[in-house]
Amino acid sequence: MHTPSVVAILGMGVWGTALGKIVQDNHHNVYAWSHRGDMPLVSVVQDAQIIVSAVSMQGVVPTAQKLRSLNLPVDKIIVTATKGLDPETKRTPSQLWQSILPHNSVVVLSGPNLSKEIDQGLPAATVLASSNLAAAQQVQKMLASDTFRAYVNQDPLGTELGGTLKNVMAIASGVCDGMNLGTNAKAALLTRALPEMIRIGTHLGASGATFFGLSGLGDLIATCDSPLSRNYQVGYRLAQGQTLEEILADLEGTAEGVNTTKVVVKIADSAAIAVPIAQQVNKLLQGEITPQSAIKALMERNLKPEFDDLNF
Template identity: 60%
Template sequence: MSPFTSTVTTEEQHNTGNSPAPVTNTVIPQTCPKTVNANRKTIAMLGAGAWGSALATLASVNDHELRVWSRRGELSLEEAIADADVIISAISMKGVRSVAAQLKELSIPKDAIIVTATKGLEPKTTLTPSQIWQETFPDHPVVVLSGPNLSKEIEAGLPAATVVASADENAAIAVQELFSSNCFRVYTNTDPVGTELGGTLKNVIAIGVGICEGLNLGTNAKSALITRALPEIIRIGTHFGAQPETFLGLAGLGDMLATCMSPLSRNHRVGYGLAQGKDLKQILEELGSTAEGVNTTKVLINLANREGIPISISRQIYRLLKGTVTPMAAVEALMERELKAESCELFENSDEEE
């Protein structure tokens, strides 16, 4: 075996599809040689899709014991979490609460750190994944992992950086040490809400940038959209207690740039498909995997309506997803808004149409 080859045991293929297949011999490029770890941890990875498999690859580089659980796999949830030091959730948003409830019934190891790498909002409650985990396990530290991390690039061993955030600084540092390598730089912060919302809400904007791409509107339009969308995200985040500066870092602007500018992004591909005249259902079927921005947009609009927060760009994207407006009509609606001075308008009152 090559010195840059690592074996990860899982029961589900690590790509954007869901075809079950054993995964072995995940090749790590020479920039990420496998290390011998004197402080080896036992990690339970929940989720074997593209992102879960990418995280499993990173953990294997640092020689941790890794158990990967998926709904289609042979390994039971109880077996996966037995004696785990760290439990990492990389499942889709719709599965977070049910899996958390299953774990509560099993009783997780008392000192286990819970890491959530899921991006989304729960439709009924508008809770983030970390809030659901913390609500379910109030006595365990919960750490949010989020940043400009496209799973295919992570799998290829290309250099990347991310943020791990928690109210428990020691837990964040422990997770930082768990994943840090010479191809994956990990930063800590103490703003889990901001870190999580930055990674969640940028998926909505990525759909909009995909629309710009599909309409061939040019770099100027995409740059304007991203820049004017950032205050919308900050406005939502600060309303719920996040720190504004978090959204200017890796988990905010960094993640937005990666997701908005890359054709690898599933949310970007949704927007591109809409601009090409495709039906949303058809686009999602072609993707064969989750594009969290679609569901997040619906939850975001309900949240903004309830709290009176203006989000003009996100509202047009919502109308596009509903099929009540054409891509060009949405662009025109944004371009024809009342003229004003440029400002971040973080605390502006809402005067939008519902």
Template identity: 60%
Template sequence: MHPKSQSLASDRQHSTQNPKSVVVLGAGAWGTTLASLAAANGHRVQVRSRRDGAISPSEIERADVVVSAVSMQGVATVVREIQTLPLLPATIFVTATKGLDPVTTLTPAQIWQAAFPDRSVVVLCGPNLAKEIQQGLPAATVAGSTDDNAAVAVQAVFSSPQFRVYTNSDPLGVELGGTLKNVMAIAAGVCDGLHLGTNAKAALVTRGLTEIIRIGNSWGAKTETFYGLSGLGDLLATCNSPLSRNYQVGYQLAQGKTLSAILAHLEGTAEGVNTTQVLMQRARQQDIYMPITAEVYRLLQAEITPKQALEALMLRDLKSELL
């Protein structure tokens, strides 16, 4: 066995015999769920909500792993705060946020890495509806990093018989899969809200994946990653579950509600609303054809109705599937 593979394998075996100090930033649905998974594996876990006030140096200076599970709008604030605090030399950052920066279009991992260029950043993304995991239902996810050892360490922190964590060396692909599917989840909610049937939904999800791969490749992510858990896997989960907040947004738009009314009553964050805007901005800048995203964008801007969005998609120029 290659020496590196040997050390990775032994890390995997000794996961729960090596308790780590884990700080989770963000006490929302996902932060509290990740905290429970790590605590159930015997790790020392602290969850930090912004309502607790500033993070104290003593909390963070012993952390082996810092998990950021805040929504996109909180990422820059949290990064700035952590930058002022002392850290262990080997502290690993894990980012679980599925969003894009509205100004720079950077992903959360890119923001963390730019702020901490010498540290390992691991993306944690997959088909992980928090409510199902809280009920103890089985799920799988991906720890993506260019640092294999960091990915394996994070795999060990969260893996359990109920939660299977894979590693992947294409963190950008892992992160973009989890982020861009939120746009398609809004579209899938519209599809179900209009009762368009199973054929229509299958077409939407399949062509949605094509769109995600097209822009994901231009970003530098690998095609095969999008066929994995954080891409196709998360796309299937959120496009088919009423538990997904993004799906709920689409479903309610199809029922004629306004976006502001939907968001006012939504339990938690629907990152796809912001992601659609950022994605359109990037697609226009780079001249990338994103027809489903464009219709979701126009729908969220209240420029068209759900029915008009459907007609626009169906009446486009006919073309080859593989173009």
């Protein structure tokens, strides 16, 4: 029998709530904090050995700065479960956390984890990645259960980028299904999405092999094939003729892929990286093209060998 840990969950949206339930079901003591709530942050984190952040991308920096102002002890482990890229610095959540709290171990949590399925107790697997393997293993013991299997690796950037970049592809996948383009088109889209993710990821310093794991290919499959995915819903509903403003106002939670798409295109443009899917998704989100013309542009690209751009 393991010794119960004290765990703080920061951010009580659908994902933070699901993670809190996993931890609580494993008989750990859970304290929750939300920037909308009344509970002071200091009282939530002061006894916690592990702090799990499930705040939105825009909440990462202010939340990390609040913890720094509390003189957070360096032995507390930060687990980041946010998927996105900072619009200004183009950094990932873990890079932001590490820059603000450089002496704390930071662990990335990412995988094919649809929160509503986890809430129902359905089986799932995830990845915990950190340059500090011992910290990742400590979090692994805290989370692992009969219905939630946790793996560890030492490529936090690749693990994080897999979960971040697939949100762009999920929007494209939703468009594909919203237009009833069929299984062949969907299979082609997802197969071409993976090397696009790898090109960006390896440029940013990740290992290409990580994208074939749970946090890359696994999350891509789950998010691009489920109406439970908020990013998928964005694409699907755009294809149905709704405006982006209408869709975002009606969503339960944040579709991080909308912001991520803009950042990915900026990175790709500055480094001359081919990201045809992200480019079309970005134009669609900006209202520059229709779903029909986005698909047409992808189908009319120059003919080329299948594997000429996978250099890893």
